């Protein structure tokens with residue numbers, strides 16, 4: 001006769017078998033849908049494409065979700081006081097009658113699974129965690145929530161939680177969907193709008209909450225968040241790799257997960273600059289400094305312009321060219337024109353200077369502009385004197401002390417030295433991003449610009465909006481066709497039959513549009529439309545003053561929700577880079593001021609929110625630490641910044657060994673050799689010591705990690721080498737050591753030859 005528990009397990013197994021059978025049916029249906037979608041597209045007309053895409057996308061994502069959830073698909077059950085019960089799983093499923101079979105953990109009905117307590121049972125009498133291995137139920141963990149049955153429970157699902165915490169850590173973080181704690185659930189399900197600030201000490205589950213929140217938001221409003229995009233930003237590539245599997249395991253692969261060093265496409269920076277350099281690059285003065293730098297004379301620009309016109313030698317010497325460059329900048333800044341769009345302005349200013357040197361009243365200014373402006377030698381000079389600038393090209397000028405007022409010689413030297421590396425640092429990335437916006441793109445030249453229209457189009461391409469063409473076509477069809485800036489297709493058509501009134505009306509209308517773009521039309525002339533057909537093109541006057549122009553909105557890469565992990569460390573420049581992508585986004589900001597190590601880390605959360613351009617946030621605090629056992633946490637707390645509350649460890653015990661050693665290298669070798677073979681092991685030391693230690697850490701299964709890269713990571717067994725070196729390496733060395741000492745899940749070995757550092761004052 002099987003005991004009651006075995007019977008219960010068997011009962012749950014029957015249910016889980018039903019779920020898996022249903023999964024197979026749905027999987028087959030999804031495959032069929034995908035196949036059908038493909039065959040319809042192969043056979044059908046173009047119109048079927050849209051339908052096909054929607055079908056295939058839906059089927060594919062369903063299939064992916066089902067594959068990802070193979071393990072532990074069903075993990076919970078709630079029994080209510082009215083006799084009802086239902087099961088909770090990683091995804092929602094209906095049976096063949098469309099009745100709910102399994103409730104998605106993110107659904108409102110599943111919230112009670114994480115939140116019901118004996119004091120506030122929410123109608124739940126029993127909360128059951130199913131412990132499964134694949135499709136097999138191996139154990140159950142019940143909480144009876146009726147006060148009569150159980151009294152006060154310390155923690156819901158304690159058995160399952162302890163089992164999860166004791167499990168050896170691997171190279172990747174695992175999701176916690178089975179054991180989310182109540183305070184964590186409140187943070188995960190907080191409303192999407194505005195800013196949600198989630199704080200808590202090391203190991204309180206902030207990263208887990210951030211990732212589960214991303215999955216939750218996508219579940220609650222998929223069209224908004226999948227369409228607009230969700231961005232999760234982490235401190236390093238090591239970190240994003242470590243957490244990279246959690247969202248796919250939760251069935252979400254549409255979230256953009258990026259390290260700060262990977263926010264600019266084409267750049268993958270992993271190296272951090274020394275604190276003094278990071279403090280310059282990340283600082284509030286940098287935007288103004290870059291905005292000045294980009295107008296400076298590019299290295300290698302020609303120093304003199306010499307031309308012969310009508311037998312006269314016209315020369316612009318270097319001081320005149322410097323004056324001209326200032327004039328271009330003034331004009332461009334007044335009209336909101338960015339450097340890469342300002343070459344036509346540069347051409348006009350140079351032609352002005354050259355014209356002022358022409359001797360004789362018989363020459364015509366327009367003819368002069370057209371003739372000289374189109375000369376190859378003038379074009380070549382212009383391209384060299386006003387080259388197209390790229391962010392990396394301008395950023396490299398920061399290494400030139402003559403150009404950059406950085407303060408002391410030591411700081412300037414350190415800044416210059418930072419650019420001797422062959423690669424960019426993480427601290428350079430926000431600067432590259434800022435410059436990309438500041439420099440702008442050059443106006444795209446029409447494929448074949450008809451001769452003689454150069455001067456007419458010149459001002460069109462120098463305004464704040466890139467204008468490729470603005471033309472009124474009258475030969476393309478019977479009527480008129482109006483083309484707007486940058487569009488190859490017409491924005492308005494009229495016809496049939498061209499009469500003068502219609503053309504005049506169209507011109508007036510076009511002039512109104514152009515005025516809105518900040519240009520005054522002084523006449524119309526012959527030109528070509530985007531198809532190369534003859535058309536009227538507007539002859540434009542100077543752009544109107546900037547104040548009367550509409551502000552340009554550069555959409556760039558933006559998201560519907562942005563989640564920032566380890567946000568305490570974001571410098572002002574990093575915040576600007578993120579804020580540009582979060583222009584229309586709600587945000588989740590996650591961090592711990594006790595782990596702030598960046599030299600420009602914000603003094604407090606209001607300060608950080610202000611850097612992000614936000615003011616108010618709903619704040620949720622996580623108080624229980626799930627990673628670090630108490631003994632280790634207490635040791636680490638001596639390096640915690642005064643005034644910040646220590647985290648309460650959920651777990652007792654922990655294995656802490658602090659050993660003074662006269663032969664540190666021998667001690668490191670010994671500690672590595674003795675480290676356990678199961679679970680993850682790391683040796684952590686000051687960055688400058690890593691190369692030396694590489695020869696001592698000979699086991700492949702032991703990671704050697706520089707202190708600057710351990711943020712957000714965890715290991716079962718941690719060996720910390722020479723804490724005093726870690727503290728001395730940077731201004732916020734105590735916080736760095738605090739981060740290092742809070743990485744251990746099971747055991748911490750601290751090896752030192754120098755005295756252990758004192759705590760911060």
Ligand SMILES: Nc1ncnc2c1ncn2[C@@H]1O[C@H](COP(=O)(O)OP(=O)(O)OP(=O)(O)O)[C@@H](O)[C@H]1O
Nearest residue numbers: 176179180181202203204205206207208626627712
């Ligand atoms: N409810 C939970 N159930 C099981 N494990 C949990 C739970 N909450 C947190 N953990 C585990 O605790 C560890 C720490 O979580 P996490 O890394 O999210 O904390 P953190 O607050 O981001 O830490 P840090 O600030 O040090 O980076 C992880 O192994 C995580 O899986």
